[in-house]
Amino acid sequence: MQVSRRHFLLTGTAASAAIGFGLPSVFADTKGMPDWHLGYSTAPAGGFDPAPMRLVYGNVPEGLTGTLYRNGPAQFLYGKDDYASHWFDGDGMVQRIDIQGGKAVHSGKFVETVKRRIEQAEGRFMAAGFGTHGDPDFPIERPDDLNAANTSVIVIDGKLYALWEGGSAIELEPETLKTIGVKDWRPDLEAMPFLAxxxxxxxGTVWNLAVGGRNVGVYKIGADGSFKSFDMLNIGKAAYIHDWAMTDRHLVIMVQPWVNENLRPPIVEGFEWRPEEGFRFLIVDKDDFSNQRWAQGPARAFFHTGAAWEESDGTIRLDAALYKEPILGVGGGVDEIRGKWGGRNDGFTSNFTQIVIPPSGDARLIETGLEGDFPQVDPRRHGLSRRMTALVSGPSKVHPGHTAISVLDWETGQTDTFDFGDTRMVEEFLFVPKPGKAGEAESWLVGPVLNLKTGTTDICVFDAAHVSDxxxxxxxxxxxxxxxxxxxWA
Ligand SMILES: [Fe+2]
Incomplete structure (x- = not known):
């Protein structure tokens, strides 16, 4: 790390005032702490109109052109004290950062779901969800009426979709972010979940899961957006599946021993941690779903994988942020939106790990000891052999979230890290391949960093080969x- 540059980044903006959209008064007396609450503050109902961002550091690399779309919960509070019951239940807002000709323009808009329309009219939270019991008066006509559309986004053939794990994809206009409506991939799959x-x-071929208890549906969608197939798998138990993995030949369904057999809201309360059952992996041939095998590994919980690849002898390798126990079983995601944070619980820290699944026999873990999550890989190599994974790292001791970005090289075992320090909260960074270049390291990493000194969200670009610079x-x-x-990134 270059100390001088880090010093510049941390101090060079000290004169700027906090100019976010304002903190709720309940947080006004939080003295001596960075205003990390900004990260969990309710966004304006009307969204963010397009506004140019100012280049405050460095030079925009030639050829960096495209649009970063991001999704996350952005409604946490109605009135003075009606808080969302869980971070995961806030309404989704899609942010759009359009980068053209060296200039960046930000805009953002809530996804206009049925849930949001009803709750906005009532001025309170009503829909049941991941951590929310729900109001019996909330009218539900179809499962997607509960859809918070708050977890991710995907662009398929130029069409933009907001994603949630318990409901359908919701299509948005890519330029204006205006909500178009629920996407049904086939008439009989109406309201079938489409994982985030x-x-x-x-x-460009897209694979995705529909998770519903012990049954997992598998979508295959062409690069042109055409529906290809939908097939069902049985995974034996209703494990929590937030993410999964795929090689060029196989799907890897990761069945962690965190199980919820009743799936009644609030979903989080129904989960049971059963470490004695271990971590199981269902490996399915993409061309023949009847060709399946299971592998077993030590019990771990997880939310996110980087990606998988496969060696010529059939050994599958994938990387994931693994936890000894589920971090959201109690507490996590509830306090922060109320402005509370009890400090980091070291019992629930991640260990970024490579999972090695041999053609037969048990899976083994290669643990790096690197605490991080939100792993990302080069999109040109998804499912293929690769060496680099970018992830958010550097857990802060003074606020929730992380302060650093790391690139891990599986071939050398080296980690290249840039730590912004406690005045920043670092979000997921995406690989953006440099135009005309093919090497894995010939990418930029693009992502947002919440700057607690200036009260702004900054868009940062790194060279993937020189992150610590x-x-x-x-x-x-x-x-x-x-x-x-x-x-x-589109
Ligand atoms: Fe996720």
Missing amino acids: HPKTEPD GPVCIWRGTRSWPLGFHGT
């Missing part, structure tokens, strides 16, 4: 927006 972690092959450039707007979960 689809996997896109390098040729610090950002290549930073754009800053005049506002912050709530921390999001996942994004895509």
